[in-house]
Amino acid sequence: MSQTSSVADAAPAVTRSPSIARAKRSQIRGKLPVLVLFLPPALLLFTVFVILPMGEAAWYSFYNWNGYGLPDQWIGTRNYELIFNNGAFRQALINNGLIILISILVQIPLALWLATMVTHRIKGAVAFRLLFFLPYVLADVAAGMIWRFVYDGQFGLVAGIFNSFGMDAPFWLADRQVAFYAVLGVIVWKYFGFHMMLFVAGLQAIDKNVLEAADIDGATGWQKFFRVTLPLLGSTVRLSVFFAVVGSLQLFDMIMPLTGGGPSNATQTMVTFLYTFGVMRMQVGFGSAVGVVLFIICVTLAFSYKRVFMKND
């Protein structure tokens, strides 16, 4: 019996591999028209508008070029050396790091706390949710403008508050030591609503029965939060941090109306640095080099974060 069965098994095994290959070939043949029809337009657009400009920027970064005519003054890696010796760039790097740090240490905990509050079934929770989300809806440029007035030491809200206590108002945005903290405040104000909404969605996805089970199991409010709610929100927290990191690296249009990177480069971010030193000063080669550095930092951070922290999400 075993012999016959093994023979019977062996027979189709011999013919199987060519038949599989044939099936694969016919599968590809079936897909070929689709590939021919749909791939080229997308590939063309992606190449022309994404790959080529990036490659071009990388190419320009080796030239001393003001953007007029063709780049012809090859200077090798000089632009990169200039970048890393530039105090303003180092400040911008530190500032970006600080933004990420504040996002993780202040903004996300604040957003999480508020999210747990506004998901309770209390009166006005929806109104608060909306209110907290409003700053995020506002255009970045408009937010920058508004806060420039708020911080204004002569006419702004801050001035009003200080004056009402009979004190002289400070000009925070003009103070090198304080300006960046003022900017950080605006960043937290602007984006906590977004993170709060992520957490609200995350909290709503948690099975209520699981939290009730924790109640019955004898967990206090804190224990329930740290041992059940927070672990179940893990993927949302990781996503939130990811957005905070990427957002920090892109931060530009709120800084420009607020401080323009000043005073004396104290509030530069990498993108405002690129704009100020590359575009405004007509140093396209140098700007391109900053762009390349920024790109490498972004890609490295984003991919390694996804690899390490979000691999199961």
Place this chain on the structure above:
Amino acid sequence: MAGLELQNIAKSYGTVSVIEGINLSVADGEFVALVGPSGCGKSTILRMVAGLEDITGGDIAIGDKIVNDLTPRERNIAMVFQTYALYPHMSVFKNMAFNLELSGKPRAEINARVNQAARMLELESLLERKPSQLSGGQRQRVAMGRAIVRDPAVFLFDEPLSNLDAKLRVQMRSEIKALHKKVGVTSIYVTHDQVEAMTLADRVVVLNHGVIQQQGSPMELYRRPANLFVAGFIGSPAMNFFEATVEDNTARTATGLAFPFTLATSVTAGQRVIVGIRPEHFQTGSGSYKGDVTFVEPTGGQTFVTLDLGGHPTVVLVSGEHDINSGETLTVGVPTERTYVFDTATGQRISQH
């Protein structure tokens, strides 16, 4: 372990009252099933006992202690949820150990108790798995394990078997019964399935619209239903009902069927009543009722036959292996003591049995 006492408890949402004056006392170690159609308030009662829902009136006592204002944490109860509500991020072991860890038990004791519960529920090989890697039946068992490791005063079951398939449900039913025998903790079991309630419980409480209709042992409810609702709810397939009027000790339908019965209370002649007869109480072969078979449902050892009794479609249970075909005429009879009669106006039973 402790008994449980519900005194006149009520629940209302604003002006809408969902539970009105429930009185129920559960003895230490007793297994009580709350059964009723969906929306009858049975789960709400359970959640009020657990402390997950506030009560708006009355008192709940576990043992000798009034627990109205205590949090679930302070009541020492364990609950098995319909959705199991396992912690998705914890292993089976952690799920079962969570309560013990929170109450600060020493590691050795936690291990011993979880392992013992796991052995009892045959979960030993699954302790390191996450709930998402378990089948429905295994999850159910973990939920039970989480409840028994902690040695609670009262066990609460909220339709724990309704997410399982039919076969597993029967198996888990007997496991729950065996478990209760073994640990002997006071248990309240909520279900909409009367078969589950009857097979599991020492005492069944039938609820409708937030009011207790009747409570008693399963056979008591079956034999002596207090009213029309209980009569229709308990028993499967459901009781047959005939609208009739009373004349002395006989109820007559408009189509001429006469059901003699034993009266328990006095009635006025011509009073409108409803006659109830269980499908399994019809005797075939001899009797005073004749009807054409309209529908046959053979299940093997017994056959459900639908008869046309004077215009009333009537289900009759025929035991044994019989070949009955539609269109045949069947003669059936009912013993007087198996004829239930209910007052149409109040729904209360007026027959002796």
